[in-house]
Amino acid sequence: MLAADPSTNPPLRTLAGARGIGIGAAVAPGPLANDPAYRATLAREMNMIVAENCMKLHQIQPRQGQYDFAGADALAAFAASNNMRLRGHTLVWHQSAPGWLKDRQWSRAELLNVLSQHIATVVGRYKGRVCCWDVVNEALDDKTPGLRTSLWHDVIGPDYLDHAFRFAHAADPRAKLFYNDYGTEGLNRKSDEQYAMLKAMLARGVPVHGVGFQCHFVFDSYPAPETLVSNMNRFADLGLETQITELDLRISTPVTPEKLERQARAYGEIFRAALEARNCTAVLTWGLTDKYSWVPAFFKGFDAGLLFDKDYAPKPAHDAVHQALSIDADLAVPPGSRGAGPKL
Numbered sequence: 001m002l003a004a005d006p007s008t009n010p011p012l013r014t015l016a017g018a019r020g021i022g023i024g025a026a027v028a029p030g031p032l033a034n035d036p037a038y039r040a041t042l043a044r045e046m047n048m049i050v051a052e053n054c055m056k057l058h059q060i061q062p063r064q065g066q067y068d069f070a071g072a073d074a075l076a077a078f079a080a081s082n083n084m085r086l087r088g089h090t091l092v093w094h095q096s097a098p099g100w101l102k103d104r105q106w107s108r109a110e111l112l113n114v115l116s117q118h119i120a121t122v123v124g125r126y127k128g129r130v131c132c133w134d135v136v137n138e139a140l141d142d143k144t145p146g147l148r149t150s151l152w153h154d155v156i157g158p159d160y161l162d163h164a165f166r167f168a169h170a171a172d173p174r175a176k177l178f179y180n181d182y183g184t185e186g187l188n189r190k191s192d193e194q195y196a197m198l199k200a201m202l203a204r205g206v207p208v209h210g211v212g213f214q215c216h217f218v219f220d221s222y223p224a225p226e227t228l229v230s231n232m233n234r235f236a237d238l239g240l241e242t243q244i245t246e247l248d249l250r251i252s253t254p255v256t257p258e259k260l261e262r263q264a265r266a267y268g269e270i271f272r273a274a275l276e277a278r279n280c281t282a283v284l285t286w287g288l289t290d291k292y293s294w295v296p297a298f299f300k301g302f303d304a305g306l307l308f309d310k311d312y313a314p315k316p317a318h319d320a321v322h323q324a325l326s327i328d329a330d331l332a333v334p335p336g337s338r339g340a341g342p343k344l
């Protein structure tokens with residue numbers, strides 16, 4: 001059914017490739033192993049994938065020094081056999097703290113050692129296979145200026161970010177190292193802070209190469225596209241690559257055809273913003289199909305945030321992205337001039 005649908009032809013990855021931008025989705029090992037339609041749609045439409053959960057510390061190092069690479073290995077193998085880039089998500093995240101990590105007292109030196117071991121092991125294993133790592137995820141506080149409270153921050157101090165990036169760079173000098181966050185997509189207090197933080201890190205010689213904007217938005221309420229572009233461009237002016245890393249546009253239930261059309265317009269606007277931004281190298285949605293999205297579980301009363309419905313049919317949002325990637329008039333950014341381009 002899907003292959004016959006003219007809206008998927010040419011597939012998104014072909015169009016994105018011609019524009020010199022990556023297109024991808026967050027992936028989970030379960031459906032990758034068990035759902036052939038999931039595999040087929042990913043392989044056909046996407047030239048990148050990112051680990052939704054299986055590279056997070058609590059999953060990849062569930063007990064201290066004991067690693068479970070099964071899920072991440074499966075993603076890496078799938079990416080390699082389908083000529084896709086793989087994003088690593090994420091090495092340091094306050095929400096990923098298993099019992100062995102949070103239920104004891106650490107000295108600063110001990111915790112730095114945990115951080116260094118974790119990063120050397122995980123980044124080392126996927127050296128040359130992960131194009132970009134979200135080294136630190138969501139370090140900035142939402143409500144008050146500055147870094148949020150976390151084990152890493154409270155025990156090591158604010159320089160835990162610098163250490164994490166340096167450890168990752170030592171383990172894979174060619175991987176692009178990203179700082180990733182939400183609420184920093186537009187021009188606001190938090191994005192100003194993120195800008196100042198990354199500028200200072202670069203001035204200290206910290207190996208940070210890119211910034212990821214999550215973009216978990218409500219379908220009819222998100223920053224204006226021109227704001228997204230100017231914000232991404234100021235980070236590009238620092239010499240950083242930018243990516244939209246976790247896009248989804250959740251719809252308040254009941255989901256209606258009108259809301260799906262409005263969502264489609266929003267997807268089109270956001271993809272056009274990414275194409276217009278000077279150094280935006282990829283757009284990834286947080287999941288492939290509404291069948292497995294995190295949205296209904298995490299946002300009560302919302303659903304249907306992605307490009308493919310629960311039966312893998314392309315939604316109006318998919319068609320809008322298809323169209324946004326197809327328009328070739330006035331290429332603001334010539335293909336090939338973004339970042340290093342896809343390392344395929």
Ligand code: XIL
Pocket residue numbers: 052053137214246294
């Ligand atoms: C989410 C996953 O989608 C869920 O399955 C999991 O239970 C919690 O984490 N920002 C991030 C992602 O950086 O790692 C989060 O992923 C969504 C918000």
